[in-house]
Amino acid sequence: MNQGLVSQRSTLSEAIPVASSWILRSEPKPKARLRFFCFPYAGAGASAFVSWVHLMPPEVEICAVQLPGRETRLREKPFVRLPVLVQALRESLRPFLHGPFAFFGHSMGALISFELTRELRRARLPGPVHLFVSGHRAPHLPDPDPPIHQLPASAMVAELRRRYDTPETLIQNPELLELLLPLLRADLALCETYLYSAEDALDSPITVYGGLEDPKVSRQELAAWRSQTRGVFDLRMFPGKHFFPQTAESFVLQSLGNYLKRVLNSAL
Secondary structure (H helix, E strand, O other): OOOOHHHHOOOHHHHOOOOOOOEEOOOOOOOOOEEEEEEOOOOOOHHHHHHHHHHOOOOEEEEEEOOOOOHHHOOOOOOOOHHHHHHHHHHHHHHHOOOOEEEEEEOHHHHHHHHHHHHHHHOOOOOOOOEEEEOOOOOOOOOOOOOOOOOOHHHHHHHHHHHHOOOHHHHOOHHHHHHHHHHHHHHHHHHHOOOOOOOOOEOOOEEEEEEOOOOOOOHHHHHHHHHHEOOOEEEEEEOOOOOHHHHOHHHHHHHHHHHHHHHHHHOO
16 A cells, blocks of 8 residues: 555545546546546557446546547657656646546556656655556566567558457558558557666556457566565456457456455555
């Protein structure tokens, strides 16, 4: 449990942040006791979490993170280096961090949420009461696959299909694929140029989610996240491949809801 949680028992309504292009709150909850920041996978935006809003505990407010270069921020240039992005997130999310909060990130989002947690600690700002990471190997493990963000389009798409089991609905839609390719290149560059630097383990408990048939990330690579926390660690596996949060959504959300209820009941 993070220090200072006992003093954060009040609702979040004491200081409601102004609207932000970085955050999508499709159902603001000023009386919520916990904000749940959700970070998307490569090529995705905040809309990936829209269906989650009504399936979370009523005391939890979903804050879906909208990164530049997609959806409502399509005209903005996407980030291609993770350190620059987490610094921008630190400042952009600061108005939302006045009360208890948790992070969730899938694939690229897992890496972003982890490094943002460390960036908040370096800046002596409040950190998440719980970190949920999904579909990404532990950050200190090197990627066994060579980078693909600079490959020709056809070769890059072929590798996306092989490594991540990218949905055929995207692969077989040339217009949508052409629109998304620049964003996918940028997001892949952000992940593939990432360099891990050793720091002290986090105080935040970490829960790791994985897909039983994920062709990209093994159970052993997920279990290695254990070394990144001094708090409670848990690993949960779900049926499905890399995009199991979509194909097994009901199971994932049930698990998240149960965890968040425990956080609300015991820590806040």
